[in-house]
Amino acid sequence: MTKTIEDIKKLVEPDRIHRSLYSDPELFALEQERIFESTWVYMGHESQVKENGDYMTLNIGRKPVIMVRGRDGNINVLHNQCTHRGAKVAGKKCGNARAFRCCYHGWTFKTDGTLIGVPHKGGYEETHFDIKDPKFSLKVVRSQSYRGFIFANLSSKGADLKEFLGDAASSIDNMIERSPGGDLEITGGVLRYRHNCNWKFFVDNLNDTMHPMVTHQSVGDACQSYIDELPKDTPPTREMDIVAPFGSSYENFDMMGVSVGPKGHAFTGGTDSIHSNYMEVDGYIEAMHKSYGEEKTKEILCVNRHNTIYYPSLTIKGAIQSIRIIRPISVNETEIETWTFRLKGAPDDMLHRTMLYSRLINSPSSMVGSDDLEAYTRLSEGLMSGGSEWVDMSRFIGREERPDGNMTRAIGTSDISLRNQYAAWLGYMTDVPQQEEL
Amino acid sequence: MSDKNCPTTSEITALINRETELLDDKKLAEWIALFSEKGTYWMPVAIDQADPLNHISIFYDDVLMMNVRKHNLKHARAPSKEVEIRSSRLTGNIRLLDFDAKTGNMTVKCNFQAVLYYNEQTLFAGQYIYKFIWTGEKYLIEQKKVNLINCDASHGTIITYI
Numbered sequence A: 001m002t003k004t005i006e007d008i009k010k011l012v013e014p015d016r017i018h019r020s021l022y023s024d025p026e027l028f029a030l031e032q033e034r035i036f037e038s039t040w041v042y043m044g045h046e047s048q049v050k051e052n053g054d055y056m057t058l059n060i061g062r063k064p065v066i067m068v069r070g071r072d073g074n075i076n077v078l079h080n081q082c083t084h085r086g087a088k089v090a091g092k093k094c095g096n097a098r099a100f101r102c103c104y105h106g107w108t109f110k111t112d113g114t115l116i117g118v119p120h121k122g123g124y125e126e127t128h129f130d131i132k133d134p135k136f137s138l139k140v141v142r143s144q145s146y147r148g149f150i151f152a153n154l155s156s157k158g159a160d161l162k163e164f165l166g167d168a169a170s171s172i173d174n175m176i177e178r179s180p181g182g183d184l185e186i187t188g189g190v191l192r193y194r195h196n197c198n199w200k201f202f203v204d205n206l207n208d209t210m211h212p213m214v215t216h217q218s219v220g221d222a223c224q225s226y227i228d229e230l231p232k233d234t235p236p237t238r239e240m241d242i243v244a245p246f247g248s249s250y251e252n253f254d255m256m257g258v259s260v261g262p263k264g265h266a267f268t269g270g271t272d273s274i275h276s277n278y279m280e281v282d283g284y285i286e287a288m289h290k291s292y293g294e295e296k297t298k299e300i301l302c303v304n305r306h307n308t309i310y311y312p313s314l315t316i317k318g319a320i321q322s323i324r325i326i327r328p329i330s331v332n333e334t335e336i337e338t339w340t341f342r343l344k345g346a347p348d349d350m351l352h353r354t355m356l357y358s359r360l361i362n363s364p365s366s367m368v369g370s371d372d373l374e375a376y377t378r379l380s381e382g383l384m385s386g387g388s389e390w391v392d393m394s395r396f397i398g399r400e401e402r403p404d405g406n407m408t409r410a411i412g413t414s415d416i417s418l419r420n421q422y423a424a425w426l427g428y429m430t431d432v433p434q435q436e437e438l
Numbered sequence B: 001m002s003d004k005n006c007p008t009t010s011e012i013t014a015l016i017n018r019e020t021e022l023l024d025d026k027k028l029a030e031w032i033a034l035f036s037e038k039g040t041y042w043m044p045v046a047i048d049q050a051d052p053l054n055h056i057s058i059f060y061d062d063v064l065m066m067n068v069r070k071h072n073l074k075h076a077r078a079p080s081k082e083v084e085i086r087s088s089r090l091t092g093n094i095r096l097l098d099f100d101a102k103t104g105n106m107t108v109k110c111n112f113q114a115v116l117y118y119n120e121q122t123l124f125a126g127q128y129i130y131k132f133i134w135t136g137e138k139y140l141i142e143q144k145k146v147n148l149i150n151c152d153a154s155h156g157t158i159i160t161y162i
């Protein structure tokens, strides 16, 4: 069975999508090809490959790649595939290499991809092989940096990264500005959380503000029950600051607002979010004032967003300095990685808060994340039923929306981010120029 | 005050058995009572991870968070907690790493295997490292550190303390 463009168009309507989007292995394979392997996908931050030769191995869709800082200090993304028989030339998740030597026949490539060595040279006379021929170098993937955030794109066509990010890039800007030193650094390892569900359930949920009151009620209640056990004058704690707002009221989420932009990007929050009422961290405001002055500091900290999704691969929490990477594995398997940024020039306690946040919210042990995942699991199973063919996303359609730069701003509990994502999804899935040539 | 005698192997074993039994029996309130006021439960995400604050962990709970989890685990509307959680923990190869006769405090390490059943059966294995403090009457846990052999793997939901 092969789905035509017309078949796919029938699956997405303005206010609902067909349940097969989450379960059809053929659609999953097409998503890999037409979305993940055709657009800007997040690789990592430049601080993860500090020294020349530092590398990380990753995937873009199904394609293994290496992000490596070359001898010249430039960061390249290379296909992780030997040009001889095709084995991956780098096997470890990360490391430092002077060159990549294939473990099978020893073909060796520089960190810019150039083939520099083939053992036992004789034997290729009068063949198509020539060590100097660039077609025997590791193929370079188009990659660009937005202020240290490295993205790669397997397609050589289409917009530059800056244009792709659009006004949603302001969430990255804000996270950087929250650093008194004006710079970020990845630190403190990674959490990997295996989700036994389609990747889109996770992405759908990022700006779904109608679920916390229901899905996370138990966490809010558990915090309250514990507070009730404590003596009356017990000072508030940071843990409660972080966990309790997941039980915020619908009205609160309405007020936070949501912005959506081209290519499926979106963020909830504006000047208010579930992060805006955290207690202060000693020394942080002082450090910010010193760097930016009071006015500008206020302006920076006024921007308080919850999740920003850079569809389809990256979501960031600027106010918390943690990011998550979405790695689809199969139609019903997804890996979510959580990474942490240190704000340069900020007190260590800011980093400790981010770590606490990620443990409480994004860890496999989280009381919040585990209930989200339980909901995704039930969605996966429920949507296998044909009792209802469609998934509704009609809330506030065409209402309470206004333009805002190249984005659209809407009431916080609108389904607009879903509609926007699936409009982007449909765009990617049906924009297949090579088929028109047939 | 005279120095504290070093606990015997069977005394140490009893402490560990008590702790794991309370988890198996899901008696969270009694389990939390085994910890000192400053007690922590730590499950690192990296091998040889030395730092729970500047590095991410799977768990690093103080008594406050243990209590919140206690309420969450039995909440009627915690969707992930609707399935019954059953578990069985085995410990062995118990060794005393450190004993301070002045304070009576000690560090104990043992191997463990924990089988948890919620939705499906999952096996966790590794080492427990306990820091016990002596109050003059009994031992309290200052820290239980759980080193999983696959700490850095991609885990599904880890629904409760291991």
Ligand SMILES: [Fe+2]
Pocket: A205, A211, A212, A215, A216, A368, A372
């Ligand atoms: Fe949620």
